[in-house]
Structures are given as structure tokens and as C-alpha cells.
Amino acid sequence: MAQEMAEQPEVIAGLVARRDEIAATVAATLPQRHVGTVLVARGSSDYAAVYARYALEAIGGRHAALAAASLHTRYRVTTDLDGFLAIGVSQSGRTPEIVETLERMGGCGARTLAVTNDAGSPLANVADGVLALGAGEEVAVPATKTFTGQVTAFALLAEALGGTPRWPRTDWDRTVDVVGELLTDVEAPAAAAEVLRDVQRLLSVGRGYLYAVALEAALKIAETTSVLATGWSPPDLLHGPIAMAGQQLHVLCHATPGPTFADVAEAAAALRERGATVSAVTQPDADLPVDGALLAVPAGIPEPLTPLVYVVRAQQLAWYLAGLRGIDPDHPPSLQKVTQTR
Numbered sequence: 657m658a659q660e661m662a663e664q665p666e667v668i669a670g671l672v673a674r675r676d677e678i679a680a681t682v683a684a685t686l687p688q689r690h691v692g693t694v695l696v697a698r699g700s701s702d703y704a705a706v707y708a709r710y711a712l713e714a715i716g717g718r719h720a721a722l723a724a725a726s727l728h729t730r731y732r733v734t735t736d737l738d739g740f741l742a743i744g745v746s747q748s749g750r751t752p753e754i755v756e757t758l759e760r761m762g763g764c765g766a767r768t769l770a771v772t773n774d775a776g777s778p779l780a781n782v783a784d785g786v787l788a789l790g791a792g793e794e795v796a797v798p799a800t801k802t803f804t805g806q807v808t809a810f811a812l813l814a815e816a817l818g819g820t821p822r823w824p825r826t827d828w829d830r831t832v833d834v835v836g837e838l839l840t841d842v843e844a845p846a847a848a849a850e851v852l853r854d855v856q857r858l859l860s861v862g863r864g865y866l867y868a869v870a871l872e873a874a875l876k877i878a879e880t881t882s883v884l885a886t887g888w889s890p891p892d893l894l895h896g897p898i899a900m901a902g903q904q905l906h907v908l909c910h911a912t913p914g915p916t917f918a919d920v921a922e923a924a925a926a927l928r929e930r931g932a933t934v935s936a937v938t939q940p941d942a943d944l945p946v947d948g949a950l951l952a953v954p955a956g957i958p959e960p961l962t963p964l965v966y967v968v969r970a971q972q973l974a975w976y977l978a979g980l981r982g983i984d985p986d987h988p989p990s991l992q993k994v995t996q997t998r
Contacts, residue, residue, distance in 0.1 A: 657796035657880075657985045661971050664804045665836040667791045668964060671808045672828045678787060678809065679816040685785030687767045689739050690817075692719040694766070696757045697745035698997060700799040700872055701771075703887075704806035705745050707868035707963055711810050715960060716817030728757040737766035744770050747794060747802040749777025753997050758782055771809055773802050787813065796986040798879055800971050803872060804835075807963050814960075823958055831961050834954050838968045845972035848949035851935065852973070853980050855906040858885040859927070860970075861893060862910035863919050869910045869963045873937075873970035877908075880978040880985040890916075890923035898923075901930035909936040909944060910970075912962045913955075921945070937969040 671678070693712050695705040705722055712720040723742075727733045729752075744758035749772035759782040762768040770783035773791050780786045789805035815822040852858070858877060862870030871887035878885040888897060907927050911920040925945045928934045935948035939955050951969040953962075978985035 657798055657800060657971075657975055660794055660796055661800045661968070661975070662839055663792065664801045664839070664968065665832045667789070667801045667805045668808045668828075668835065669832050670790055671805060671812060672825075672832075674790075675812055678812045681785050681787055682769075682813055682816040685767055685769045686741055687739050690718060690741060691739035692721070693741045693743060694721050694723045694737070694761065695743045695745060696723040696725055696754055696761070698725075698751055698754060700803045700875060701745040701747055701754075701806060703868045703872040703875065704803055704810065705743070706871060707807050707865065708743070708745075708810035708814070710865050710868075711814035711960055712817065715811075715814040715822055718817055723757060723761070725753045725757045728760040729753045735764050737761055737764040740766040742766035742768045744768065744779050744783065745772075745806060746770075746777070746779050747773050747789075747799055747806075749774040749779035751779075751997060755779045755782060771806060773805065797988055798876055798971075798974070798985060804964055804967060807868070807967075811960060823961065827958055827961065831957055831964055834957060834965050835968055838953065838965065838972070844951055845969065846976050848935065848951050848973050849976035849980055851949040852906060852977055855883055857900070857904060858883055858906045858908060859893065859897075859900075859932075860885060860887045860908045860910070861890060861920055861923055862887075863889045863891075864914065864916035865960055865963055866910040866912060866916070866966055869937075869966045869970060872967055873908060873910065873973075876970055876974040877977065879988050880974045881981050881983060882989075883977075890919040893923050894926065898926060898930070901927045901932045903931040905932040906948065907932050907934045908970075908973075909934060909938065909946075910966050911936065911938045911942060911944060912953075912957075912959060912966070913939065913942070914959045917942070937966050
């Protein structure tokens with residue numbers, strides 16, 4: 657896992673270097689009259705798809721939604737998907753329900769695109785177009801470099817749908833550099849893991865582009881440490897689950913300056929008032945009510961690209977916390993790299 661985390665700057669830069677190729681793949685795969693996009697995925701890929709929903713709508717200018725695989729694999733529904741781009745997202749390209757759902761959506765009239773790290777996988781074979789991540793083999797059970805690869809691919813895909821370059825090369829270079837800088841910082845995540853060493857329940861909170869990171873952070877911590885961790889947006893949290901707050905609860909906030917920062921800060925304050933300990937991944941001078949650990953990230957990254965930076969801090973925290981708990985993060989108990997769900 658640590659080695660694969662270290663490869664993330666190279667994975668991001670490699671995809672950005674293929675910007676024109678990715679735009680051409682998108683153009684060749686789109687339906688003639690593109691009315692919207694539907695995505696199907698599981699696990700970390702599902703959370704990359706959550707990011708895609710934001711990016712495709714805000715940057716690509718097209719409606720996007722997440723599909724329920726069971727409607728296709730269990731209920732065998734037939735829906736009119738004429739004019740839709742259906743995207744199957746899978747690191748391995750071998751999860752049966754993702755392959756079957758994408759194939760069935762193609763049969764319902766959608767044009768289909770596989771976003772995968774294996775261009776020869778079953779998912780790629782049933783798709784009209786393939787966006788291969790080129791991240792190299794990922795051995796550790798917890799996905800790291802393939803998640804950041806998927807997020808990068810979706811940012812570029814959204815940019816292609818929007819019709820014009822969204823970010824100059826300097827923004828991408830800055831993002832790659834910051835990811836590399838964070839990966840060399842071992843002191844901050846190690847110290848944060850010490851703060852969370854005995855945590856049993858954790859809420860991971862984020863909104864907007866960082867909602868996907870909140871979900872992914874919860875998954876990384878849960879699968880590598882066996883902590884009961886769940887991801888939430890602030891409005892969902894305030895609609896009931898905040899009742900869980902108390903002295904035995906730890907909160908990990910993911911917040912960047914922008915339209916959703918105040919929402920995360922409000923939720924953090926409400927949770928802290930009820931006795932929860934609040935840690936955060938944010939900029940050093942951010943106004944958040946932190947009384948736990950602070951995992952700082954530099955400023956200067958465009959908000960839609962911040963997930964690439966913030967998720968690195970979540971990965972580091974999970975890795976160090978697993979070590980403190982005596983768990984091998986590469987092979988967590990009872991988990992497999994490819995999950996055979998249907």
C-alpha cells in the first residue's frame with residue numbers, strides 16, 4: 657500500500673499527459689445526442705463515481721447520476737437509456753455485477769465507457785470505449801493509486817465534455833507537486849494516527865467535491881483498521897445521525913475554502929458541542945473547531961482538483977493507524993482485492 661501510494665504523482669501526471677487522447681476517446685464514445693451520464697461502480701470506484709457526478713455536472717454541463725446495479729442484475733429492469741453515456745468504473749474490470757450492468761445498459765440504448773486499470777478486462781470487453789488508467793498493477797487490497805487515477809480521469813473526462821481546457825498545465829503541475837510533497841511528510845500523519853489510536857467509532861464528513869473523499873476516507877480506515885467508520889455530508893448528518901455524537905465518537909472533517917466550507921464547519925461545531933472529538937484535513941489557517949489532529953494541506957489547488965490532494969492524507973492516516981493496531985494494511989482480514997458481487 658505504501659509503495660502504491662508513493663506512485664500516485666506519476667499516475668496523475670501520466671493521465672494528464674494523455675489529455676488529448678482521453679478527449680478523443682470521450683468524443684468517439686458519446687451518443688450522438690448526449691442527454692446525460694449514468695455511472696455504476698462499487699467500493700472505492702463508487703466513491704470516484706461520486707466525484708464524477710459533481711465534476712460531470714459542474715464542469716461537463718451534463719446531468720449525471722449513479723445507477724443501482726441490482727436493478728439490472730437482480731430485478732432485470734429495462735430502461736430507456738437512449739442518449740445516455742453509461743460508465744462502468746472498476747479498478748480490476750472484473751466485478752461481475754459491474755460488467756453485467758454496463759452490458760445491460762448498453763442493451764438499453766446507452767453508449768458505454770469502461771474506466772478501468774485493465775484494458776483487457778471483461779468490463780473493457782463489453783464497452784464501446786475504454787479509458788484505461790495505466791496505473792500499473794495494484795497489489796494491496798485497499799485501492800490508492802487507482803482511486804486517484806479514477807478521479808484524475810473523471811476530471812479530464814468532465815473537461816472534455818465541457819469543450820474547453822478547464823485547468824492550465826500549471827494547475828496540474830501544482831497538484832502533482834503537492835501530492836508528492838504530502839507523501840514525503842511522515843510526521844503529521846503518524847502524529848494524527850496516535851491521536852486516533854483508540855478510536856472505535858468515526859464519522860468522516862465532507863461536502864461538494866470532498867464528499868467523495870469523506871466516503872473514501874471512511875472506507876480506507878474501516879478496511880485497514882476495523883474501526884467502525886462511515887462517511888457523511890453535513891446535511892445528512894444533521895438530519896438525524898448527529899444523535900450518535902458523544903465522548904466516544906471521533907469526527908474527521910475534510911474541508912477546503914469554497915461554497916461548502918461553512919457547512920462542514922457548522923457540522924463540526926455541532927458535533928464538538930455534543931462531546932465528539934474533531935480532527936480535520938484542511939488548510940493550516942482554516943477556521944474549524946479542531947480539538948484532535950490537524951492534517952494540513954497546502955493552498956493553491958483548484959477546488960475540483962482538491963480530492964487528489966486531500967485523499968492522500970486519508971490514505972496516510974489509514975496506513976499509520978493500521979500499523980499502530982498491528983494490522984497489515986496490504987492484506988486486511990477477510991478482504992480480497994477483487995470482490996465477486998452480483
